[in-house]
Structures are given as C-alpha cells and as structure tokens.
Amino acid sequence: MSHVVVDGSHGLEQQLAVLDLNSADGQGAGSGRRYIPPHLRNKDASKNAGNAYSSGRQSGYSVAQVQSYSPGWDGGRSNGFVNGYHDGRMNGTANFGRGPPRNDRGGRGSFRGNRNGGSFNQPMHNAGYGTYENKDGGWNSVVNRDAYTSFGGRSDRGKSAFFNDRGAGSRGRYERGGFGGGTGGNSRWVEESRDEEDWSKPLPPNERLEHELFSGSNTGINFEKYDDIPVEATGTNSPGHIESFHDVDMGEIIMGNITLSRYTRPTPVQKYAIPIIKAKRDLMACAQTGSGKTAAFLLPVLSQIYTDGPGEALQATKASSQQENGKYVRRKQYPISLVLAPTRELALQIYDEARKFSYRSRVRPCVVYGGADIGQQIRDLERGCHLLVATPGRLVDMMERGKIGLDYCKYLVLDEADRMLDMGFEPQIRRIVEQDTMPPKGARQTMMFSATFPKEIQILARDFLEEYIFLAVGRVGSTSENITQKVVWVEENDKRSFLLDLLNATGKDSLTLVFVETKKGADALEDFLYREGYACTSIHGDRSQRDREEALHQFRSGRCPIMVATAVAARGLDISNVKHVINFDLPSDIEEYVHRIGRTGRVGNLGLATSFYNDKNSNITKDLLDILVEAKQEVPSWLENLAYEHQHKSTNRGRPKRFSGGFGARDYRQMAGGGNAFGNRGARNTGGNRGFGGNKGGFGSFGGDSYGGNYGNYGGNYAQVDWWGN
DNA sequence: AAAAAAT
Numbered sequence: 001m002s003h004v005v006v007d008g009s010h011g012l013e014q015q016l017a018v019l020d021l022n023s024a025d026g027q028g029a030g031s032g033r034r035y036i037p038p039h040l041r042n043k044d045a046s047k048n049a050g051n052a053y054s055s056g057r058q059s060g061y062s063v064a065q066v067q068s069y070s071p072g073w074d075g076g077r078s079n080g081f082v083n084g085y086h087d088g089r090m091n092g093t094a095n096f097g098r099g100p101p102r103n104d105r106g107g108r109g110s111f112r113g114n115r116n117g118g119s120f121n122q123p124m125h126n127a128g129y130g131t132y133e134n135k136d137g138g139w140n141s142v143v144n145r146d147a148y149t150s151f152g153g154r155s156d157r158g159k160s161a162f163f164n165d166r167g168a169g170s171r172g173r174y175e176r177g178g179f180g181g182g183t184g185g186n187s188r189w190v191e192e193s194r195d196e197e198d199w200s201k202p203l204p205p206n207e208r209l210e211h212e213l214f215s216g217s218n219t220g221i222n223f224e225k226y227d228d229i230p231v232e233a234t235g236t237n238s239p240g241h242i243e244s245f246h247d248v249d250m251g252e253i254i255m256g257n258i259t260l261s262r263y264t265r266p267t268p269v270q271k272y273a274i275p276i277i278k279a280k281r282d283l284m285a286c287a288q289t290g291s292g293k294t295a296a297f298l299l300p301v302l303s304q305i306y307t308d309g310p311g312e313a314l315q316a317t318k319a320s321s322q323q324e325n326g327k328y329v330r331r332k333q334y335p336i337s338l339v340l341a342p343t344r345e346l347a348l349q350i351y352d353e354a355r356k357f358s359y360r361s362r363v364r365p366c367v368v369y370g371g372a373d374i375g376q377q378i379r380d381l382e383r384g385c386h387l388l389v390a391t392p393g394r395l396v397d398m399m400e401r402g403k404i405g406l407d408y409c410k411y412l413v414l415d416e417a418d419r420m421l422d423m424g425f426e427p428q429i430r431r432i433v434e435q436d437t438m439p440p441k442g443a444r445q446t447m448m449f450s451a452t453f454p455k456e457i458q459i460l461a462r463d464f465l466e467e468y469i470f471l472a473v474g475r476v477g478s479t480s481e482n483i484t485q486k487v488v489w490v491e492e493n494d495k496r497s498f499l500l501d502l503l504n505a506t507g508k509d510s511l512t513l514v515f516v517e518t519k520k521g522a523d524a525l526e527d528f529l530y531r532e533g534y535a536c537t538s539i540h541g542d543r544s545q546r547d548r549e550e551a552l553h554q555f556r557s558g559r560c561p562i563m564v565a566t567a568v569a570a571r572g573l574d575i576s577n578v579k580h581v582i583n584f585d586l587p588s589d590i591e592e593y594v595h596r597i598g599r600t601g602r603v604g605n606l607g608l609a610t611s612f613y614n615d616k617n618s619n620i621t622k623d624l625l626d627i628l629v630e631a632k633q634e635v636p637s638w639l640e641n642l643a644y645e646h647q648h649k650s651t652n653r654g655r656p657k658r659f660s661g662g663f664g665a666r667d668y669r670q671m672a673g674g675g676n677a678f679g680n681r682g683a684r685n686t687g688g689n690r691g692f693g694g695n696k697g698g699f700g701s702f703g704g705d706s707y708g709g710n711y712g713n714y715g716g717n718y719a720q721v722d723w724w725g726n
Numbered sequence: 727a728a729a730a731a732a733t
Contacts, residue, residue: 343730370732393732423730518728541730567729588727 199309202253202360213356214260229268229291235469239275242266248275250303253361258299261356267292269473273447274300282468283447284461288598291473294353294415297447301337301411302357302387310336310362310386313408317384320405333385333404335366337411338438340429342419344369344391344545345552345573350415351389363387368404370394371545378403392420392428399436406438410445414464417450418457426456433464442466452591483601483609485633487624490612495584496528502582502610503534503562510579511555514564515596517585525584526564536562539569570595583611590623618642 233241242248245258245266266274269287276283277300287293313334320332339354341347351367358365366385368377370393377394381403388395388404398404412433414420420429438444446464450457461468490498499514506512516522519540526538537551537560548568554560556575563569564584570592578600587593593611600607611624625643628635 374732391731395732397732419730425731428731541728570729 197309197362199362200251200253200306202256203362205360210260210359213359214262230474231268231272232472233272233276233469234472235281236467238469239279239281241271242275243271245274248278248300250274250278250299251306253306253359254299254303254357257357257359260359263295267296269293269471270296270299272471272473273297276469276471277301277445277447278304280304280445282441282445282465283471284453284465284468285447285449285471285473286451286453287449287471287473288451288594293449294350295357297339297413297415297449298350298354298357301413301445301447302354302361302363304411305336305363305386306361311408311410313386316405316408331382332402333366333381333388334408335385335388335404335406336363336408337387337413338395338406338409338432339387339389339413339415340392340395340420340432341389341415342391342423342425343568344371345548345568346416347389347391348549349574354387354389358387365389368394368398369545371548374398392425392432396428396431399432406432406436409438412438412444412446412464414446414448414450414460417448417460418452418454421456421460426460429460451595483597483607483631485597485628485631486608486610487613487628487636487639488610489614489636489638491614492616495612496525498612499525499529499582499584500532502580503529506580508561509558510561511558511575511577512562512580512582513555513569513575513578513596513599514562514582514584515570515587516564516566517587519566521585522564522566529562529564534562535560536564538564540566541568567592569599573599575599579607581607581609583609586611586613586617586620586624588617588619590620590627593620593624594627613639 231241243266245255245263250258269285269291270293273283273285273293273296277297285293285296287296313336316334317332320334339347339350341350347367347369351365354365363386364384365387366377366381367389368374368381369391374394374397378398378401381388381398385404390398395404399406414429420426432438441464446466446468448457448461448465488498503512514525516525519542522538522540526536529536537554539548539551539555543551551560551563552569552573552575555563558577567587570587581597581600583593583596587596597607597609600609613624617624621639621643625635625639627633628639
C-alpha cells in the first residue's frame with residue numbers, strides 16, 4: 001500500500017497565513033498589557049484593534065500578509081534560524097523583562113494581542129438574549145457577506161453549496177437591527193430572537209471569522225489511507241456505520257462547516273461514532289488520539305443541538321439572569337453539552353474544533369481550565385455558554401461559584417478518560433457527574449473516549465453509561481507504518497551531542513518535538529539548545545499556562561521549530577507537520593511511548609521517531625521491541641538480545657543468569673512464536689489484523705474476555721484486566 | 727520517580 005503524503009495544504013505559506021497578523025504592529029509586544037489567553041483574545045477588540053483591519057480583509061489578504069511578514073522572520077530562519085532567533089529573543093526580553101532570555105517567555109511571539117482585528121464596534125454586553133454572539137463574531141462584518149463567504153461557495157472547496165438559500169439564516173434580525181453598530185437596534189433584536197429562533201438554520205456568514213476559523217493548516221483530514229483500520233461496534237441494536245458524511249442527516253450548519261473544514265470523508269471512528277451518537281445511544285469508544293475523535297463527537301452532538309434547539313436550558317439561563325443598568329447579565333449558565341478533558345491544552349484544542357463546527361449557529365462554545373484568569377473565563381461564560389469544554393478542577397470551581405449549572409446538560413463527553421483517571425480526576429469527575437445537578441444516566445447522553453480500557457474505566461463506564469455501544473478502533477498512526485521508528489543506543493553523556501547531530505540533519509521547515517522525562521530536564525535541555533543557537537521552546541507543567549500556550553503557538557507556527565516537552569505534550573495534542581519526534585529520554589511506559597510518537601505521522605503524513613536508549617531504559621525494552629515488530633520496523637539486534645534477556649530475567653526471577661545468557665536472538669525469535677520472524681516480522685502475533693491482535697472474533701464483545709488480551713498487542717496492560725470487575 | 731490538575 002502506498003503512503004499518501006498529505007502535504008499539499010501544509011506549506012509554510014499556509015502556516016504564515018494563520019499567524020498573528022498584528023505581530024508587526026507593536027501591539028503584541030506586551031509592554032505590560034495583561035495576558036489574554038488565546039480563546040479570549042479579540043473579545044474586547046474595540047479597545048485595541050485598529051479599524052485598519054476590518055477593511056482590506058475581504059480578498060486575498062492572506063497572500064499580502066504573508067509576503068509582508070515573511071522578511072520579518074522567515075527570511076531569517078531560512079538562512080539558519082540562529083540570527084532571527086537571537087533578535088527575537090532580545091526583543092522579548094526587553095519587552096517583558098522577566099525570566100531567562102527565552103524566546104517564548106519573553107513574549108516575542110507577539111501573537112497575543114488581538115490577532116483577529118476587530119469588527120465589533122459594539123460592546124457585547126449590550127447584546128441581550130439570543131444575539132449573534134458566536135465567538136469573536138461581530139455583526140459589522142456581516143456587511144461583507146457575499147457569495148464568497150457562504151458555505152461551500154469557494155470554488156476550491158468544491159461540492160455544492162449547503163447554503164443555496166443564502167438568505168435563510170439572515171432573514172430578519174441581523175440586517176434589520178443587528179449590525180451597524182447602533183445601540184438603538186438592539187432591543188428590537190432581542191425581542192425578535194425570543195420568538196422565532198430556529199437553531200437549525202444558519203446565521204449569516206462572517207468572512208473574517210470564517211477565515212480565522214478555517215484557514216488553519218491542520219484541518220483537512222484525509223484518511224483514505226486508513227480504510228483498513230479495523231473498527232468493531234458491539235452492543236444491542238448498534239446502528240450501522242456510515243461511509244460518507246452525507247449518509248446521515250446532520251443539517252446544513254454542520255454540513256457547511258464540514259465543507260469549510262475540508263473534511264472529505266469520515267475517519268474510521270467517525271464512521272461508527274457519528275451514527276451511534278445520532279441515534280442517541282451512549283458510547284464507550286476505545287480510540288487513539290489522532291483518529292479524528294473530537295469531530296466524531298462534536299459533529300453529532302452539535303447537530304443534535306441545532307435540531308432540538310436550546311430547550312429548557314435557555315429558559316433556565318434566562319431565569320438566572322437579571323437586569324442591571326438596562327442590560328441583561330447572566331448569572332449562571334446551563335450548558336447543553338459538557339466535554340471534559342484531562343489537560344488544558346487538549347481542552348483548548350477541543351474548544352477550537354467546537355468553534356469551527358458551531359460557526360453560523362446559535363451555539364456558543366466556551367472553555368474553562370486552570371492556570372488562566374478565572375474572571376475572564378467567567379465573563380466569557382456570562383455571554384452565553386451552550387457547549388462547555390473543561391478540565392475537571394476548574395469546572396468544579398465554576399460550579400461551586402454558581403457560574404455553571406449542569407441541570408440541563410443533555411450531552412456529556414469524557415475525552416481521554418483513562419488519562420483523567422491516571423491523573424487522579426476521578427473524585428472531581430464523579431462530583432461533576434453524580435453528585436451535582438447533572439441529569440442521571442439515561443436522561444442524558446454520555447460518550448466516553450479512552451485509549452485503553454482498564455478496569456477503572458470499565459467501572460466508570462458501568463456507572464455513567466446506559467445500554468451503551470462499545471466501539472473499538474484500531475490504532476491510527478501511532479505505530480503504523482507511516483512512522484519510521486528508530487532506536488539508537490546513546491549513553492547519557494552523549495545525548496546532547498547526538499541530539500545536535502539529529503537537529504542539524506533535519507530540514508529547517510520541519511517541526512521537531514523532543515521529549516524528556518523531567519521538567520528540570522526540559523528546562524536544562526532547552527537552555528542548552530538555546531545556547532547552541534537553535535530556535536527552540538519548551539512545554540512542561542511547571543511553566544505558567546501563558547508560557548505553555550505561547551510555546552505551543554511558537555512551535556505550531558514554525559517560529560520555534562523545536563520544542564522540548566515532558567509528558568504534558570505527549571497525548572492529545574494535534575500539531576500538524578511534526579516531522580520528527582525524538583525521545584531524548586525514553587519513557588518507562590510503553591503507552592507513553594506510543595502516545596509520544598503519535599505526535600508525528602499524523603493524518604497520513606510520514607513521520608520519524610528516534611529514541612535514545614541506554615542502560616536506564618531496560619524496563620521498556622520488551623514492550624518497545626513488540627511495538628517495533630508490530631509496526632514492521634527495523635529492530636536493532638542488540639535490542640532484541642536485551643529484550644530477551646530482560647524478559648527472561650523478569651519472568652524467571654531467581655534463575656541463574658547463565659540460563660538467559662545462553663540464548664541469542666535466534667532463540668528469542670523461535671520462542672516468540674514467529675519462527676521466521678526476521679524476514680516477516682509483521683506476521684508475528686498480529687493475526688494479520690494490525691492493531692488488534694489475532695482474535696478479532698471475540699474482540700470487544702460485551703462480557704467477553706478476549707478484548708483485553710489482544711488490543712493492540714502492546715503494553716500487556718489489557719491482558720491483566722478483568723473486564724467487569726470480577 | 728515523574729507528570730498532570732483548582733487556588
């Protein structure tokens with residue numbers, strides 16, 4: 001099978017186009033301006049955005065921007081990023097005067113500020129109920145609406161326009177009372193919206209917002225390559241899967257946004273999950289990140305909300321609101337849907353997806369997570385919240401402050417459930433789901449996603465889900481053949497110089513993610529790389545949220561094409577175009593390894609993962625070997641020998657050493673059951689069914705016992721799992 | 727042992 005490199009839309013120009021467009025105007029440089037997290041930026045656009053941006057945006061501006069900005073830093077980088085890097089670093093330091101002279105800590109990534117320009121002339125709090133307050137929306141730009149901005153209208157996006165009615169969504173309110181910035185129009189608008197709200201009809205397009213949401217480079221999922229990913233759905237009356245987004249009716253808003261997102265075909269998990277969720281069934285899905293699962297739940301959930309409308313939640317929100325100085329202030333929000341995620345960055349990422357799929361709808365997504373200004377988050381909530389993405393701790397906080405009520409939460413999603421439990425979130429999760437006002441299972445629809453299905457998750461599923469469908473999706477990308485995995489023996493003392501060699505051999509435009517085991521190690525390595533003149537950044541849990549988000553942005557945008565990271569970045573983060581993952585320190589846990597290398601080779605791209613191995617990594621040897629074999633990778637003979645020895649030692653503890661020492665790789669291969677494994681590695685133990693092990697028949701069965709032992713052949717964790725807690 | 731997460 002050929003590897004399709006989906007790279008057409010990931011060029012540097014595309015990345016430039018989504019960079020902060022204010023970066024050269026001095027605003028982002030900080031000068032004491034309060035930090036605004038990415039999702040809240042541009043809220044007060046009227047304050048600090050010149051009107052310069054609201055015009056000239058209409059056509060072709062991205063090209064102009066790219067050209068005018070590229071000399072600024074890209075030019076420097078293509079000559080070797082050393083120079084541009086130091087320049088930027090000095091700027092940053094001068095501007096913020098804090099911390100060591102790190103490029104991303106100094107705010108040189110002037111992307112903060114208000115990258116979207118502003119088209120509000122009108123403060124949002126005047127808006128009242130049911131207003132057009134899709135994030136960052138502003139009705140001024142509605143003026144720009146034309147065929148170009150409507151769904152499907154772009155010639156390069158092909159297909160039919162989902163909005164051939166063109167005026168349907170905009171009938172009435174916006175054109176009459178909405179935009180224009182006049183304050184007088186608002187009251188009439190409010191009244192209107194109370195009556196004839198039809199949530200299934202699209203609101204008018206907003207070119208600026210549309211461009212902001214959909215011009216990113218990491219949207220177009222192209223999963224043709226993954227048609228052979230096995231998926232199995234079990235449970236009573238499981239709905240059949242779809243093959244196309246058109247096979248299920250998700251309404252014109254969703255279909256339009258799918259087109260804008262350039263999603264051509266559903267990924268395997270989407271093919272199955274979408275109809276299951278549309279059928280209002282609870283779902284337990286075992287799927288890796290990178291499989292498209294965020295859209296797999298967002299699309300059907302949002303579609304259902306559009307179809308059903310806000311219902312009681314709207315009434316409740318209204319009831320909790322009160323009038324102050326002639327304005328409605330929402331005291332408590334009653335989201336219709338809640339998505340829980342383990343890490344802040346993942347929450348943000350899900351939120352960003354939600355914004356795309358709620359474009360031109362009346363659904364207003366919000367995100368809350370720790371480490372950021374809670375006051376700002378509260379104000380954002382008060383502007384309306386229909387879909388909430390949250391990390392558990394901050395959500396509990398919000399609930400205790402009376403800012404969020406889950407009484408009318410009809411859709412609950414637990415993403416990366418296993419990770420949340422690993423991180424000790426179970427009490428908070430149970431507090432949120434079971435000990436508050438959330439409707440009980442059965443009355444709500446609950447979807448759980450997890451990469452693994454250990455006992456704790458089974459119990460949680462039993463407690464939270466009703467008559468659920470179990471979905472098992474083979475791994476996508478993580479250990480598949482589009483990632484080339486290399487393991488090299490590198491002593492601790494040689495790691496740094498070896499790393500430099502690797503970095504020097506890497507293309508300038510490729511993103512490289514370097515994993516280390518400790519936060520201290522991350523700082524140290526980043527400092528080292530900095531001193532060596534590399535444009536790098538780092539992310540770990542001891543850095544402030546602001547720094548983490550900024551680092552991520554610097555990396556994503558290519559400004560710092562090297563990022564040193566701890567486990568915080570291993571899972572869930574979808575960064576397109578990561579060409580190389582380097583395990584500077586190997587993790588002790590194979591799951592962690594799989595997640596880490598899964599940061600590259602995403603959505604059909606080819607990727608490279610290089611791991612530094614030495615004596616300290618013996619604990620992962622056996623599992624690492626299994627992964628390499630399963631993914632048909634070249635296995636160094638020394639690793640094979642070590643794996644055998646280690647396994648032998650651990651399974652035959654106490655046996656004399658000579659016993660294990662007497663066997664070589666050849667013996668190991670025979671024991672491994674493959675016989676001829678060297679020439680035919682992939683055949684070993686995989687049953688010809690990649691990612692699933694050999695026992696497909698019983699895979700995923702309810703109450704069965706075969707899933708655990710076979711899932712993915714890795715880690716061995718599954719095998720020890722007793723399914724239903726018996 | 728380390729990492730993550732509410733302050």
